[in-house]
Amino acid sequence: MGPGPSCVYDEVYAALAEPTIGHLDPLFIRIMDAVKEDLKAIIGTSNRLTMPMSGTGSSGMETCFVNLVEHGDKVLVLTNGVFGKRMEDVAGRLGAQVDSLQFEWGTPVVPALAAEKLKGEKYGIVAVVHAETSTGVRNPVREIGDLVRPTGALYLVDCVTSLGGIPVRMDEWGADALYSGTQKCLSCPPGLAPLSFSDRALAKLKARKSKVPNWYLDLTMIMNYWEGNTRAYHHTAPVNMIYALYAAVRRFLDEGEDKVHARHRAAHEQLVAGLDKLGIPMYVEEEFRLPMLNAVGIPEGADDAGVRSRLLKEFAVEIGNGLGPLAGKIWRIGLMGHTARPENVDTLLKALTVCLKR
Ligand SMILES: *Cc1c(COP(=O)(O)O)cnc(C)c1O
Numbered sequence: 381m382g383p384g385p386s387c388v389y390d391e392v393y394a395a396l397a398e399p400t401i402g403h404l405d406p407l408f409i410r411i412m413d414a415v416k417e418d419l420k421a422i423i424g425t426s427n428r429l430t431m432p433m434s435g436t437g438s439s440g441m442e443t444c445f446v447n448l449v450e451h452g453d454k455v456l457v458l459t460n461g462v463f464g465k466r467m468e469d470v471a472g473r474l475g476a477q478v479d480s481l482q483f484e485w486g487t488p489v490v491p492a493l494a495a496e497k498l499k500g501e502k503y504g505i506v507a508v509v510h511a512e513t514s515t516g517v518r519n520p521v522r523e524i525g526d527l528v529r530p531t532g533a534l535y536l537v538d539c540v541t542s543l544g545g546i547p548v549r550m551d552e553w554g555a556d557a558l559y560s561g562t563q564k565c566l567s568c569p570p571g572l573a574p575l576s577f578s579d580r581a582l583a584k585l586k587a588r589k590s591k592v593p594n595w596y597l598d599l600t601m602i603m604n605y606w607e608g609n610t611r612a613y614h615h616t617a618p619v620n621m622i623y624a625l626y627a628a629v630r631r632f633l634d635e636g637e638d639k640v641h642a643r644h645r646a647a648h649e650q651l652v653a654g655l656d657k658l659g660i661p662m663y664v665e666e667e668f669r670l671p672m673l674n675a676v677g678i679p680e681g682a683d684d685a686g687v688r689s690r691l692l693k694e695f696a697v698e699i700g701n702g703l704g705p706l707a708g709k710i711w712r713i714g715l716m717g718h719t720a721r722p723e724n725v726d727t728l729l730k731a732l733t734v735c736l737k738r
Contacts, residue, residue: 391627429582
């Protein structure tokens with residue numbers, strides 16, 4: 381019940397244990413194609429280039445910037461937590477002129493302020509995190525998309541924590557590049573980063589004057605492995621992780637998107653009600669709370685690290701600490717994917733009651 385990795389589905393563990401076959405085996409290529417179709421469905425896109433990158437969520441972030449940024453490009457990041465900061469760092473290392481608009485941690489990006497910023501300058505890319513895992517805030521990505529589109533900038537959205545827990549609608553938002561990760565609400569182990577590029581993003585990639593400055597994440601080469609009739613070796617695909625992702629997305633689609641999202645909401649509401657009885661406040665305003673990542677105020681007099689280590693040692697429950705300016709102020713309780721169940725919320729609330737009484 382931390383901020384990820386989440387509990388893994390049994391059928392995902394079973395998929396990991398299947399025999400490893402060749403990464404160019406016709407059966408494996410069929411699995412790759414099936415994964416691409418399923419990812420399109422859960423991301424809400426018809427983009428041809430939709431596939432999982434090797435590596436954790438951060439490799440998805442790096443892939444977006446490294447393929448879309450050229451030296452001197454202007455990038456705007458709308459930042460309100462750790463992962464917005466990470467985007468600034470990644471874009472800056474590529475020689476982008478990074479500009480940012482900072483919002484207080486625990487509060488959402490304010491579209492009206494982003495609109496003002498966009499009036500003053502022309503950007504090549506505007507980036508934002510949908511679900512800020514460091515603070516438990518949902519950013520208004522649809523409203524921001526409406527502002528970015530008329531400026532001609534590419535719109536990049538981090539959906540690492542949101543995908544699988546709240547609706548992700550890439551095409552409706554007008555997003556051009558989007559990435560996620562396997563170990564949050566998809567309830568798979570860490571190791572892959574689902575990613576999608578729009579035709580506009582692909583056009584920018586094709587029009588580059590310079591080579592993509594990272595061999596491993598260069599989509600112009602990776603596409604030749606993930607698409608077409610003749611598949612060309614680039615790097616050996618993490619075969620069993622792709623089985624695992626396939627099992628996880630099948631599980632999501634079989635349960636049904638609406639039901640999965642409702643399960644997250646219900647677990648969240650149960651948690652909020654239980655915490656309220658314990659006198660533990662939520663840190664984020666109701667409208668912008670994430671169901672899968674609950675930032676809660678640490679009660680007066682409670683020992684932050686002591687409570688967390690007791691929960692883990694005595695009750696086998698993990699919760700997360702606060703990061704950066706929120707260290708020592710909040711706990712982060714994850715209800716991601718398979719973890720979002722009433723029995724887990726019950727266990728945590730009972731354990732927390734015992735720990736806080738002591
Ligand atoms: C977890 C996370 C990442 C990074 O993913 P890793 O799997 O840790 O590399 C990026 N963005 C957000 C919003 C995240 O929650």
